[in-house]
Amino acid sequence: MTEKYLEPDENGYYGPSKSQVKRDMHALQELGKQLIELSNEKLNKLNLSETLRVAIKDAQRITAREGKRRQLQYVGKLMRHEDADAIRHQLDIWENGSKEQAKAMHRIEALRDLLLRDDKALTQFFDEFPLADPQSFRTTVRSARKEAQQNATLPENKAPSRKHYRQLFQTIKTIVEQAEKA
Incomplete structure (x- = not known):
């Protein structure tokens, strides 16, 4: 050996x-x-x-x-x-958190900000995510836009409301996750 x-x-x-x-x-x-x-x-x-x-x-x-x-x-x-x-x-x-999760969250945040600014983005959103319920989603976007307008006119010492802003994020996140599973 x-x-x-x-x-x-x-x-x-x-x-x-x-x-x-x-x-x-x-x-x-x-x-x-x-x-x-x-x-x-x-x-x-x-x-x-x-x-x-x-x-x-x-x-x-x-x-x-x-x-x-x-x-x-x-x-x-x-x-x-x-x-x-x-x-x-x-x-x-x-x-x-994983880099993929962070990237996905940033994408959702960017999409939310775009939807708040642009009506054409809403049409593109429905084209990309056809499973989304248009009526309830439009209502959520409208509420978030109205909240943003109200926050813009608030006095300096008052905290802005973020309820609909967060709700829009969660709704987009749910729709994106459902699309990825399908």
């Missing part, structure tokens, strides 16, 4: 340094700490092994400082066998 020897890297090392291994371990422990702080609903959405899931549940129950620290180390050890990048990505989406 022949042994395989690893080829050294450009610095003459045969693997990651001891310091790098330790940094990686601490990063996994930190990720484990974030998982411990998650709700059960979010934990269930992650693709975690059953062993890690049980260790996280145990860590959530432990209140003693030293016991929690040891359990956190154990969770970090179990994290070595998980796809840490996928978990980090999902946590980032939950924390910051």
Whole structure:
């Protein structure tokens, strides 16, 4: 039986340094700490092994400082066998929202502002989204326009009303989501 020897890297090392291994371990422990702080609903959405899931549940129950620290180390050890990048990505989406969601919200906001300014945009909207109920949607747009006109004439110390403005956004969002599903 022949042994395989690893080829050294450009610095003459045969693997990651001891310091790098330790940094990686601490990063996994930190990720484990974030998982411990998650709700059960979010934990269930992650693709975690059953062993890690049980260790996280145990860590959530432990209140003693030293016991929690040891359990956190154990969770970090179990994290070595998980796809840490996928978990980090999902946590980032939950924390910051995905770029796609942000782009979709900006599109809806722009569409709302256009509908408030231009009657031709309303016709184009119905062409793009034929499933929308024209009568109720026109009523919503009309109410938002009227509210915007009233807000323009308000005294400086009075807060503007945003009820119909928000309602128009939610209506557009619902129509766009229905169109994407269809």
